[in-house]
Amino acid sequence: MEELTDLIVATDPASGARLPVRLDTVIAQLTAGGQDRAARLARRLPVRDGVLVAEEIDALQIRVHCELQRLGEELQLPRRVAEWLLRWRAARPGEPLRVVDVGCGLGHVVRWLAAYDALGPGVDLVGVDLNRALVGRAAELAAAEGLDCRFIAGDALAPGVAGDDGMTTVVISSGLLHHLTASALPEFFAAQRRLRVAAFAHWDIDPGPWTTAGAWIFHRARMREPVSRHDGVLSARRAHPASVLLAAARAGAPDYRPACTDGPRWWPRLSEVLRPVTGTAP
Ligand SMILES: C[S@@+](CC[C@H](N)C(=O)[O-])C[C@H]1O[C@@H](n2cnc3c(N)ncnc32)[C@H](O)[C@@H]1O
CATH class of the missing domain: 3.40.50.150 (Vaccinia Virus protein VP39)
Structure with a gap:
């Protein structure tokens, strides 16, 4: 079982650089784990060319951490x-x-x-x-x-x-x-x-x-x-x-x-x- 906040951000451990995250990869991981509700939530995330939009995901992470x-x-x-x-x-x-x-x-x-x-x-x-x-x-x-x-x-x-x-x-x-x-x-x-x-x-x-x-x-x-x-x-x-x-x-x-x-x-x-x-x- 995976938390969405863990799946929607990827960082290169060596350089610390932000890596692109593809929505279909996130959905495949959630579906494979039987997390259908989480997969439905993921489908509502902002995407450009199949990749989660980094700035909007950052804003979401900040809102989630405020909560x-x-x-x-x-x-x-x-x-x-x-x-x-x-x-x-x-x-x-x-x-x-x-x-x-x-x-x-x-x-x-x-x-x-x-x-x-x-x-x-x-x-x-x-x-x-x-x-x-x-x-x-x-x-x-x-x-x-x-x-x-x-x-x-x-x-x-x-x-x-x-x-x-x-x-x-x-x-x-x-x-x-x-x-x-x-x-x-x-x-x-x-x-x-x-x-x-x-x-x-x-x-x-x-x-x-x-x-x-x-x-x-x-x-x-x-x-x-x-x-x-x-x-x-x-x-x-x-x-x-x-x-x-x-x-x-x-x-x-x-x-x-x-x-x-x-x-x-x-x-x-x-x-x-x-x-x-x-x-x-x-
Ligand atoms: C659920 S958050 C907890 C945030 C905060 N401690 C709180 O209680 O609100 C877990 C955080 O750990 C960070 N994290 C996980 N492993 C880490 C590591 N080795 N070094 C720095 N940050 C790490 C993740 O990026 C994530 O933001």
């Missing part, structure tokens, strides 16, 4: 990220720190941390995303508020992109892990180990029947873009349970002593619908 920000606001995600980072940093007082948000989208978490000066002085806040349009808008929003944070287009886990210059770096993300298959997860954690990050903390959806039902209700109530509604509910269905995340983190970064706990399956707490998988360098 996605509402989920983070409702679940008070940035505040919870700040609490985890402050607890982690309490054991290392005064040490300069870089926080890198992998797949930052519109940079809501990074901008919030900067706007509230949530981590105190001496913290370099960086958002990185493969999607140039999203980091471009994130940078505009940060500039409009005069925030002390920065945004980079690229693969956050490639050497040199997020600044592996020896500075103590904690890598975070939100809503990213379910975009990776279970077989790709160990390499995600191994890449952070190779970058010698001091710690990682990745928040993603705790899956379960209530989460899927809650995602459907939330997306009907708060989201207007059909693509947001489709991808939002599918995200909950695709999310990895803690056992899968832990096994992947132990395979990719065993010495980081990974931790992740799912909430109660039948009575989850709303505030814990997004929960982290964490690890700290030895």
